[in-house]
Amino acid sequence: MNNAHEHATSRREFIKSTGRAAAASALAGVTLPYVHAAENSTLQVALVGCGGRGTGAVVNALATRQQGPIKLVAMADVFKGRLDDSYANLSKNHGAQMDVPPDRRFVGFDAYKKAMDCLKAGDIVICATPPAFRWVHFTYAIQKGLHSFMEKPVTVDGPTSKRMIALGEEATKKNLKVGIGLMSRHSRPLQELAKRVHNGELGEIILQRGYRMHGPVGFFASPPKPAGVSHLMYQVQRFHSFIWASGGNYSDFYIHIIDHQGWMKNAWPVKAQALGGRHYRQSPDGVTYVDQNFDVYAVEYTYADGTKFDFDGRCMTGCADIYSSYMHGTKGMAIVSKSGDCGGPSSIFKSQTPRRSDLVWESKVGPAEGDPYQNEWNDLIEAIRGDKPYNEVKRGVEASLVTSMGRMAAHTGQEITYDEILNGDHEMAPGLDKITEASDAPVMPGPDGKYPVPEPGRKRTREY
Ligand SMILES: NC(=O)c1ccc[n+]([C@@H]2O[C@H](COP(=O)([O-])OP(=O)(O)OC[C@H]3O[C@@H](n4cnc5c(N)ncnc54)[C@H](O)[C@@H]3O)[C@@H](O)[C@H]2O)c1
Numbered sequence: 036m037n038n039a040h041e042h043a044t045s046r047r048e049f050i051k052s053t054g055r056a057a058a059a060s061a062l063a064g065v066t067l068p069y070v071h072a073a074e075n076s077t078l079q080v081a082l083v084g085c086g087g088r089g090t091g092a093v094v095n096a097l098a099t100r101q102q103g104p105i106k107l108v109a110m111a112d113v114f115k116g117r118l119d120d121s122y123a124n125l126s127k128n129h130g131a132q133m134d135v136p137p138d139r140r141f142v143g144f145d146a147y148k149k150a151m152d153c154l155k156a157g158d159i160v161i162c163a164t165p166p167a168f169r170w171v172h173f174t175y176a177i178q179k180g181l182h183s184f185m186e187k188p189v190t191v192d193g194p195t196s197k198r199m200i201a202l203g204e205e206a207t208k209k210n211l212k213v214g215i216g217l218m219s220r221h222s223r224p225l226q227e228l229a230k231r232v233h234n235g236e237l238g239e240i241i242l243q244r245g246y247r248m249h250g251p252v253g254f255f256a257s258p259p260k261p262a263g264v265s266h267l268m269y270q271v272q273r274f275h276s277f278i279w280a281s282g283g284n285y286s287d288f289y290i291h292i293i294d295h296q297g298w299m300k301n302a303w304p305v306k307a308q309a310l311g312g313r314h315y316r317q318s319p320d321g322v323t324y325v326d327q328n329f330d331v332y333a334v335e336y337t338y339a340d341g342t343k344f345d346f347d348g349r350c351m352t353g354c355a356d357i358y359s360s361y362m363h364g365t366k367g368m369a370i371v372s373k374s375g376d377c378g379g380p381s382s383i384f385k386s387q388t389p390r391r392s393d394l395v396w397e398s399k400v401g402p403a404e405g406d407p408y409q410n411e412w413n414d415l416i417e418a419i420r421g422d423k424p425y426n427e428v429k430r431g432v433e434a435s436l437v438t439s440m441g442r443m444a445a446h447t448g449q450e451i452t453y454d455e456i457l458n459g460d461h462e463m464a465p466g467l468d469k470i471t472e473a474s475d476a477p478v479m480p481g482p483d484g485k486y487p488v489p490e491p492g493r494k495r496t497r498e499y
Pocket of ligand 1: 087088143146188287
């Protein structure tokens with residue numbers, strides 16, 4: 036156990052009082068006091084969701100070793116193959132910081148509990164499954180007194196957003212640190228740009244634009260479920276295709292730009308109206324796709340001051356690819372992300388055209404801070420080891436909600452307000468805390484193998 040003796044009375048008082056508060060809460064009876072890890076104590080990490088990002092997050096976590104020892108001790112996934120691949124990949128370069136024997140590698144919908152049970156209070160869990168499971172895993176992490184790193188989005192609907200906000204508050208009461216994988220917030224160029232914009236260098240922001248348009252990636256599209264796999268496991272595996280699991284490609288792919296534009300504006304949009312549709316539903320070899328996604332989205336977000344943020348998303352081959360974001364103010368314009376979700380350099384121009392001769396400022400960042408995925412981990416570990424306040428849940432939920440607001444506007448063909456998405460009663464996948472491999476899937480295909488899709492103007496209060 037780490038060094039309790041280093042802590043002053045006020046700290047013990049804090050733990051006592053937060054313990055009392057938690058005892059009266061939904062987490063009654065399971066409060067574990069956590070004492071913060073000082074510089075030289077080993078932080079243990081468990082990974083829940085051993086896919087691409089989860090494995091990448093472990094690499095980032097282990098690379099914080101300059102701040103003190105850190106090691107991976109447990110892994111959990113619902114597919115053994117994914118866990119095995121992740122373990123093998125990580126072992127190649129990071130074996131010295133891994134201690135994950137077979138009996139600490141868990142498979143199944145309850146694997147997250149077993150992996151977290153391997154940790155002690157004050158250790159860290161990485162939650163990198165599809166977002167639908169986030170609140171379930173975060174609830175247990177708080178019960179166990181663990182710090183968390185959770186990937187984005189953190190929610191896909193109103194009811195789970197309210198739950199996550201409450202859980203985030205619970206985590207703060209227990210002095211747990213929580214990082215959310217909206218890495219733009221840890222991009223040094225965007226941080227510098229935000230400071231300048233908030234200081235008025237662009238004047239009043241009157242328009243923002245964001246684009247993520249490229250060919251189909253991830254599980255954007257899905258063919259009918261093959262035999263030999265359950266509906267549930269098919270949907271969990273291909274989560275970008277199913278709105279309950281991920282918010283679809285809109286939430287999964289577009290949240291970063293939506294998030295950093297809200298940050299730059301220093302406000303969240305209050306409403307959205309949108310267009311969207313699906314042009315192509317055949318694979319190149321003629322198979323009909325049955326997923327729930329649109330392949331184009333054009334969303335107009337409105338802020339309380341009446342200004343707009345236009346976001347265009349497209350998953351289509353053969354069209355112009357644009358993946359960047361911009362801001363226009365009364366004194367000029369800015370390139371927020373030059374390429375990708377938050378790729379530098381960010382820059383400010385004194386006119387509305389990004390020509391070199393009008394350049395006022397361009398970001399520069401040293402190699403040690405050039406990777407926002409690494410920065411977000413350095414920042415989280417610094418907060419844990421230094422016992423500084425650190426909880427990104429609220430803004431992570433807000434970014435998730437604003438993303439869902441635009442998605443719902445496109446899917447229903449209605450104007451959707453922030454209050455409507457927050458207070459919506461459509462929990463898309465209730466009961467995920469009790470799910471087993473034998474459970475029914477949250478959405479089922481019709482006799483033709485097709486899943487219900489959004490029908491703007493016809494389905495107005497539900498997205499499918
Ligand atoms: N911040 C970023 O730039 C970024 C980039 C990629 C992905 N992500 C996010 O990370 C998350 C995972 O995405 P990915 O690309 O790694 O997907 P992935 O499919 O590669 O990995 C997800 C893993 O979670 C496992 N899983 C699913 N349900 C589970 C459950 N209930 N319990 C345990 N394991 C479960 C899957 O089997 C899979 O191995 C998503 O929320 C995604 O949006 C973020």
